[in-house]
Amino acid sequence: MFKRIAMLxxxxxxxxxxxxxxxxxxxxxxxxxxxxSEYWFVEANxxxxxxxxxxxxxxxxxxxxxxxxxxxxxIDTDEPLTFKITEKTGCTLKNxxxxxxSAKVQTKSLGEHSFEFTVKGPCKLxxxxxxxxxxxxxxxxxLETNIPKADDPNVIWFGPGVHKPxxxxxxxxxxxxxxxxxxxxxxAAILATGEHINICGRGLIESGQWAWHKGPxxxxxxxxxxxxxxxxxxxxxxxxxxxxxxxxxxxxxxDNIKICGGxxxxxxxxxxxxxxxxxxxxxxxxxxxDCIAVKGIENEQGNCEDITVENCVFWCDRARxxxxxxxxxxxxxxxxxxxxCDVIHSQERNFVFEPGEKMxxxxxxxxxxxxxxxxxxxxxxxxxxxxxxxxSPLKPHSLFVIRPVVNQYMRTKEPGAIHDITLRDxxxxxxxxDREVIVSxxxxxxxxxxxxxENVVVSDQTLSAQSKCVKVGDxxxxxxxxxxxxxAQGFRTIFDGKSTDGWHGDPGYVYRDGALVLTKGTKKHxxxxxxxxxxxxxxxxxxxxxxNSGIALRxxxxxxxxxxxxxxxxxxxxxxxxxxxKAKPW
Numbered sequence: 001m002f003k004r005i006a007m008l009x010x011x012x013x014x015x016x017x018x019x020x021x022x023x024x025x026x027x028x029x030x031x032x033x034x035x036x037s038e039y040w041f042v043e044a045n046x047x048x049x050x051x052x053x054x055x056x057x058x059x060x061x062x063x064x065x066x067x068x069x070x071x072x073x074x075i076d077t078d079e080p081l082t083f084k085i086t087e088k089t090g091c092t093l094k095n096x097x098x099x100x101x102s103a104k105v106q107t108k109s110l111g112e113h114s115f116e117f118t119v120k121g122p123c124k125l126x127x128x129x130x131x132x133x134x135x136x137x138x139x140x141x142x143l144e145t146n147i148p149k150a151d152d153p154n155v156i157w158f159g160p161g162v163h164k165p166x167x168x169x170x171x172x173x174x175x176x177x178x179x180x181x182x183x184x185x186x187x188a189a190i191l192a193t194g195e196h197i198n199i200c201g202r203g204l205i206e207s208g209q210w211a212w213h214k215g216p217x218x219x220x221x222x223x224x225x226x227x228x229x230x231x232x233x234x235x236x237x238x239x240x241x242x243x244x245x246x247x248x249x250x251x252x253x254x255d256n257i258k259i260c261g262g263x264x265x266x267x268x269x270x271x272x273x274x275x276x277x278x279x280x281x282x283x284x285x286x287x288x289x290d291c292i293a294v295k296g297i298e299n300e301q302g303n304c305e306d307i308t309v310e311n312c313v314f315w316c317d318r319a320r321x322x323x324x325x326x327x328x329x330x331x332x333x334x335x336x337x338x339x340x341c342d343v344i345h346s347q348e349r350n351f352v353f354e355p356g357e358k359m360x361x362x363x364x365x366x367x368x369x370x371x372x373x374x375x376x377x378x379x380x381x382x383x384x385x386x387x388x389x390x391x392s393p394l395k396p397h398s399l400f401v402i403r404p405v406v407n408q409y410m411r412t413k414e415p416g417a418i419h420d421i422t423l424r425d426x427x428x429x430x431x432x433x434d435r436e437v438i439v440s441x442x443x444x445x446x447x448x449x450x451x452x453x454e455n456v457v458v459s460d461q462t463l464s465a466q467s468k469c470v471k472v473g474d475x476x477x478x479x480x481x482x483x484x485x486x487x488a489q490g491f492r493t494i495f496d497g498k499s500t501d502g503w504h505g506d507p508g509y510v511y512r513d514g515a516l517v518l519t520k521g522t523k524k525h526x527x528x529x530x531x532x533x534x535x536x537x538x539x540x541x542x543x544x545x546x547x548n549s550g551i552a553l554r555x556x557x558x559x560x561x562x563x564x565x566x567x568x569x570x571x572x573x574x575x576x577x578x579x580x581x582k583a584k585p586w
Contacts, residue, residue, distance in 0.1 A: 026076040026143065028202060029183040031161050037071035039134045041086040049073045051136070052204075054237050054286075056262040056317060059212055061288060066317040067132030072260055074139040074202060074235060076182070080121070081140060086114040091129050099126045100313055100342035101429065102370055124258065124284040124313045126344055132317075139258050139284065141233065144202060148179050158184040158203060169216050172197050180205070180234055190221045192229065199231045208238025212264040219245045227251055235260065239267040243287070247273040248301040254280045261287040262317045268293050269314075274301035274330055279308045286315040293323040296330025296359060304333040315345045324364070325355035325416065327409045334362045337533055343371040349398045354405040355416025363556070365531040367424040371399075399428065399435045399458065402451060403473070404442040415442040422531035424454040431459060437467070441475025449477035450504065452530045454484055478504065480529060491538060494528050502529045515542070525563055527555070541572055548573040548580065 030036070030050035037051040051073050056066040075081065087093060093115060098105040103125060107117045119125070119140055127136040150157040154176050160183030168187060172178055174194030180186055180203025187206045190199065199221065207220045220239050223229050223246040235258040236243055243259050246252045254270060261267040269285035272278045273295045285291040291314040296304050314321050321343050324333060333355065343350065350371060355361040400423065404415035418441075428435070435458065441447040456463040463470060464481045472479050482502070484492045494502060499511050505526040508519050518524060543549055550571040552563030563569065573580050 024077060024079045025081070026182060026202075028074040029160060031183065031185060033162060034185060037069075037136075039069075039087060039089055039091075040071050040136050041088055042073050042136070042138075043084045044075055044077075044081045045079075046084075049075060052237075054260040054262070055208065056288070058263050061265050061318065064318065066262060066288070068134060070135050070137065070260075070262075072137035072139065072235075072258070074141065074182075074258070076141045076143050076202065077121075078143050080118055082116060082118045083138065084110065084114065084116045085127065085136065087129055088113075091134075093129050095128075095130060097128045099128065099344040099372060100370065101372060102342055122256075122282070126313075126315070132345065137258075137260065137284070137286075139235070141202065141256060144233065148177050148198075148200075150179075152177070155179055157181070158186055158201075160184055163187065167216060172199070189215055189217045189219065191217050192221075192223045193225055195227045197223075197226060197229045199229075200233055202233050202235075204235045204237055206237050207240055207243075208263060210240040213241055213266065215240050219243065221245070223247065223249050223252065225249070229253070230255070232256055234258075237261075238263045239287075240264060241266050242268045242271050244270045245273060246275045246278060247297065249275040250277055252278045254278070254283060256282040258283070259285045259287065261285070262315075263288070265289055265318075271295055272304065272307055273297045274304060275307075276302065276305045278306070280312065281308070281310050283312045284315075285312065286317070287319075288317045289319045290323045291316050291321050293320075293326070294328075294333060294336065295326065296328035296333055299329045299331065301330075303330045304328070305335050307336045308339075309337070310339040310341065312341045314341065314343045316343075316347060317345070318347055319349075320352050321346050321350045322352070324353045325359065325361055325405075326352075326407065328355060328359050328416075329357045329411065330359055332360050332362070334360070334364075336364045338366045338369065339533060340368045341370075343369065346371065349401055351399070352401045353418060353421065354401065354403060354407070355418060356405050356407060356410045356414070357412050357416065358414050359416040360419065361416060362419040363531060364421040365424070365533060366422070366426065367533065369426045371426070371428045372430060399437050399469070401436075401438045402448060403438060403440040404446040404448065406442075415446040417441075417446050418448040418451070420450045420531065422452045422454065422529075423456055424452075424530065426456045428458040435469055437463065437470045438473070439471070439476055439479055440473025443475055447475045447477065448479075450529060451476075451478070452480045452482060454482040454530055456481075478529070482530070491536075494530070495539075503527065504529060525552070543572070543574065546574050546577040546579055 025045055027047050027049045037053050040051045042049045042051055051071050054070050057064050103123055105117050107115045109115050122142050123140050125138040148155045156178045159181045162185045164187045170188050170190045172192035175196050177198040180201035182202040184203030185206055219242045220236055221244045226249045229252045232255045237260045239261050259269045266289050267287050268289045269287045269291045270280055271293045294304050294307055404417055406413045406415050439451055453463050462483055486492050497514050503526055506524055509516055509526045510519055550569050552567040552569050555563040555567035
């Protein structure tokens with residue numbers, strides 16, 4: 001009777017490492033030869049922090065203006081931190097903003113060019129005195145635990161300082177750990193192939209020495225044909241192409257990495273390709289190109305399944321925050337969850353779902369997403385230079401694009417299909433700007449069906465089918481706009497008690513006497529439209545004498561499989577009826 005999705009999973013990674021550090025505050029010590037920011041002086045709990053620099057808009061996007069050089073600091077702590085910050089060049093702070101807004105940082109002025117604020121725990125913040133112009137990123141990490149031993153033969157250890165290994169590649173194989181200590185800067189790409197591989201620490205992986213599309217292996221961190229991989233804590237700067245790429249992998253956790261990109265085109269942040277059971281959590285990504293793109297590069301390398309992204313902060317200078325479907329030849333891309341994330345800057349299109357090459361894109365859930373509109377102040381808009389040499393704003397395009405396509409990235413010119421997408425509790429802040437929400441199919445065989453917009457709010461207006469920005473095209477079915485509000489206990493109603501709205505499946509179900517009732521039919525299954533991640537289900541159930549029914553949790557939504565066998569079934573039956581006396585407990 002009740003579906004919802006199998007996309008949350010537990011990946012347990014165990015490995016033996018060293019001791020825990022007990023000191024309360026650990027700043028990141030930069031090597032002496034590393035340039036410091038000319039813009040910022042930063043203290044945390046009265047400790048001076050080394051402020052490093054990153055770059056934006058080099059060839060081939062050097063004519064675009066994305067704020068130029070920016071800075072970042074990193075610190076580990078298990079206690080609240082009070083930051084005292086001074087802008088050293090005399091820039092006014094009257095437009096000072098600390099993002100994401102959900103962090104609720106309260107700044108206190110200490111003079112014309114200085115201010116302070118306090119944070120209570122780990123966070124990723126962008127301090128912006130003048131929109132995108134020379135912002136300061138602050139990465140507050142939990143204390144490191146389980147630090148590996150430098151003399152362990154399975155550990156490749158880089159201590160504080162600058163490191164340039166031979167061939168500028170670090171190769172990792174099964175059961176190996178790469179550790180970057182705080183203050184380590186590794187000028188290299190990483191290639192990992194095998195099982196039980198770890199990349200960890202608080203050091204920095206540097207890729208800015210390579211020009212656009214150059215580098216020894218094509219990506220900064222390439223994880224290929226691997227299982228049980230854990231990447232945690234490191235920072236990555238200046239990617240020359242895609243940054244972190246698990247390809248044909250299973251059971252990958254990417255936790256608390258910080259990507260300081262935006263230097264060149266095609267510097268996508270994290271791109272899981274033909275991979276399964278991938279968790280991307282607690283990360284910060286700034287990129288020129290897509291922050292996250294899930295791709296099914298080669299069909300024989302398997303589907304893209306069970307991808308979870310949560311508690312992340314995204315900043316995209318030019319392209320998309322999330323892209324699903326391009327360069328994808330896998331049969332399926334499914335069970336993908338984005339939850340509790342902040343988009344602090346975006347420009348072209350935020351979320352694009354465009355499957356091609358016969359691929360089925362299904363069971364996609366985005367919930368609790370906060371988008372800080374690029375129109376929040378006039379200094380925040382990126383600029384582009386036209387052929388006449390004049391600068392003009394890059395006009396934002398679409399909030400959601402959901403449609404099968406044929407495009408230039410495809411080998412076989414046949415679109416895919418889309419089924420079962422839920423977008424819930426998504427808020428776009430700031431002044432109204434010209435955004436579109438596009439939903440369409442391609443033709444009668446390549447359709448888009450069952451898309452639910454639930455509490456999607458754009459500039460204080462809840463999206464509806466009548467919203468000016470909403471464009472629903474042909475070859476679509478069951479495109480729904482819903483407003484829901486939790487009750488005092490946090491429960492939302494999924495059955496309104498008066499109709500079958502919000503449900504699909506066996507046409508034999510009808511509304512009768514305040515209940516959903518099966519009157520006739522053959523499949524006997526009825527599905528709630530929206531997808532859910534974690535939930536508590538509360539309901540009343542009744543049946544006739546001898547009844548035998550149940551509830552299927554985390555069931556696939558394609559209606560091709562029997563939920564009793566592919567989902568978690570809670571069987572409900574009249575166990576006092578003689579016909580059930582010999583029923584087995586499974």
